[in-house]
Amino acid sequence: MEHDNDTPSQFLFRNLLKGLLWFALIITVYILLEGYLEETLSQEINHLAGKKILLFAIFTVSEIIFGIIPPEFFMILWQHAGDLTVYVINLSILAVISYGAGVLGYYIGYSFTKTGFFKRIKDKYLVQYEYSLRKYGMYLVLVGAITPVPFSAMCMLAGSVGLPFKTFLWVCVARVFRFGAYGWMVWNFPNWFNG
Numbered sequence: 001m002e003h004d005n006d007t008p009s010q011f012l013f014r015n016l017l018k019g020l021l022w023f024a025l026i027i028t029v030y031i032l033l034e035g036y037l038e039e040t041l042s043q044e045i046n047h048l049a050g051k052k053i054l055l056f057a058i059f060t061v062s063e064i065i066f067g068i069i070p071p072e073f074f075m076i077l078w079q080h081a082g083d084l085t086v087y088v089i090n091l092s093i094l095a096v097i098s099y100g101a102g103v104l105g106y107y108i109g110y111s112f113t114k115t116g117f118f119k120r121i122k123d124k125y126l127v128q129y130e131y132s133l134r135k136y137g138m139y140l141v142l143v144g145a146i147t148p149v150p151f152s153a154m155c156m157l158a159g160s161v162g163l164p165f166k167t168f169l170w171v172c173v174a175r176v177f178r179f180g181a182y183g184w185m186v187w188n189f190p191n192w193f194n195g
Contacts, residue, residue: 109157141154146177
């Protein structure tokens with residue numbers, strides 16, 4: 001396995017850098033396409049942004065099922081709508097949903113770790129992270145909270161190996177800070193680069 005000799009802090013910073021590069025790519029593509037989106041899809045985007053209950057439901061399911069849809073998609077959608085107060089409220093709700101999905105993931109991992117169904121899920125989707133979790137512990141949960149590494153999956157693994165729950169809850173607060181930091185960047189960066 002690559003980077004086997006990483007210390008926990010090296011592991012954290014290496015994955016944080018990957019996460020920031022991924023985020024930079026998403027923001028760059030959005031900035032480059034913003035004019036096109038404004039001209040051709042503005043009405044459709046605003047219509048979709050107005051379907052909050054549907055979007056929150058989709059995000060909730062995504063967060064429970066390993067974070068299939070990046071939260072930045074929702075941030076960009078509501079940034080395009082242009083109302084800062086609504087944007088902050090929506091991002092706050094997303095952060096709470098994501099944190100709650102992480103706690104649910106921990107309980108799923110903790111409660112169902114011995115079941116055949118969970119073992120199949122673990123063998124198919126989570127086994128690639130299990131070695132790292134055993135080596136880095138809460139650092140891997142922190143990486144999942146602040147980078148594109150699937151947060152819910154890290155939480156399920158944390159529960160399945162019985163990492164301390166109170167420490168887990170504190171580490172997961174980083175997820176809320178991630179939403180705040182990334183949300184601030186999504187709101188501000190397009191305005192800085194497009195005048």
